[in-house]
Amino acid sequence: MISVDMRTLGGLGNNCYLITDKATGKCALIDCTDSSAEMTSMFKDGKIEYILLTHGHYDHIGGVKKIKELTGAKVVISRKDEPMLSSSKVSLSAYRGIPQDNVKADITVGDGDIITLGESKISVIATPGHTKGGVCYLCDNSLFTGDTLFFCSCGRTDFPGGSTAQMRESLKKLSSLKGDYSVYPGHDQLTTLDFERKNNPYM
Numbered sequence: 001m002i003s004v005d006m007r008t009l010g011g012l013g014n015n016c017y018l019i020t021d022k023a024t025g026k027c028a029l030i031d032c033t034d035s036s037a038e039m040t041s042m043f044k045d046g047k048i049e050y051i052l053l054t055h056g057h058y059d060h061i062g063g064v065k066k067i068k069e070l071t072g073a074k075v076v077i078s079r080k081d082e083p084m085l086s087s088s089k090v091s092l093s094a095y096r097g098i099p100q101d102n103v104k105a106d107i108t109v110g111d112g113d114i115i116t117l118g119e120s121k122i123s124v125i126a127t128p129g130h131t132k133g134g135v136c137y138l139c140d141n142s143l144f145t146g147d148t149l150f151f152c153s154c155g156r157t158d159f160p161g162g163s164t165a166q167m168r169e170s171l172k173k174l175s176s177l178k179g180d181y182s183v184y185p186g187h188d189q190l191t192t193l194d195f196e197r198k199n200n201p202y203m
Contacts, residue, residue, distance in 0.1 A: 002120050002139055004184065005042055009033040012059045013187055017144060018042040021118030028052050028117050029073065030137060030144050031186060035063035040070065048073040049117055050107075054146025054186060055134040056084025057159075058093035058100060065101035074106035076115065078126065080133025082108050092159065109135065127174065129167025130155035136174065143181040143193060149174055151183075151191040154202040171203045 005018040014033040020026070027043060028050040048071040051064055056077060061084070068075055077085060086102040088094040109115070111126035115137075123138040127148040134155070137144040147155035148170055157164045180194040196203050 002117075002142065004142060006184070006190075007038055007042055009036060009039060010059055010062070014059050015184065015186055015188075016042075017184055018048075019117070019120075019122075019139065019142070019144075021120040023120075024118030026118035028115075028122070029067065030054065030184075031060045031146065032063040032067050033059055035066035035070070039063055039067070043071065047071070050115065051075050052115070052122070052137055052144075053077040053081070054136065054144065054148075055131040056081035056091050057131065057147070058088070058091045058096065058098060060146070060186065061085060061091060061103075062093075062098075062100075065103040068103060075103060076107045076109060077105050078124075078133035078135050079108040079110055080128070081131055082133070084131070090160070111135075125173065127170035129157055129163055129170045130159070132161045132163075134170070138177075138181070141179075141181050142184060143174070143177075144184045145174070146186040149183060149196060149200075149203070150185045150187060151189045152196070152200050153188070154200070155186075168202075171200075175203050 010033040017030040084091040088100040093100040113124040115122040130147040
């Protein structure tokens with residue numbers, strides 16, 4: 001079982017999550033907007049196993065290099081979004097005039113891969129649409145959806161690498177998951193999968 005701690009950071013209101021395996025105390029950070037004091041307050045002891053990235057846009061990776069240096073965490077991203085970690089053009093950082101601290105991935109993942117965090121298993125679900133390599137992470141009853149699924153909405157598809165058709169298929173994929181889950185999106189308020197199935201016009 002895991003516990004979830006959340007911070008909303010940065011000018012775009014990014015949600016970053018620290019998940020902790022209750023049995024072992026091992027932690028993983030999901031998305032890393034910056035390396036601010038508020039971010040580092042989530043993991044005072046510095047014991048982070050992974051930085052799990054839902055995709056490679058600048059507002060989700062801005063603090064990765066410094067947090068990796070601080071904690072020694074392994075950086076995890078999908079194979080298709082890996083180039084965004086070393087290109088301010090592809091991550092859209094250059095478009096916003098924001099310098100990017102390039103960093104290399106330690107682990108690249110794809111659909112169906114499993115990441116072990118202590119006694120917890122984190123499943124990778126490929127959900128392209130917002131980016132080519134967007135993924136969600138599923139652990140216990142928690143679904144971390146990045147910029148794929150939001151409260152009554154979904155991620156934009158008009159950026160380079162985006163696809164409305166792929167987003168539609170990704171939302172269908174999430175909708176078809178068996179059971180209900182707590183949904184932790186990359187922006188905006190928390191929700192549940194059952195609520196989104198019933199109320200989200202894009203789903």
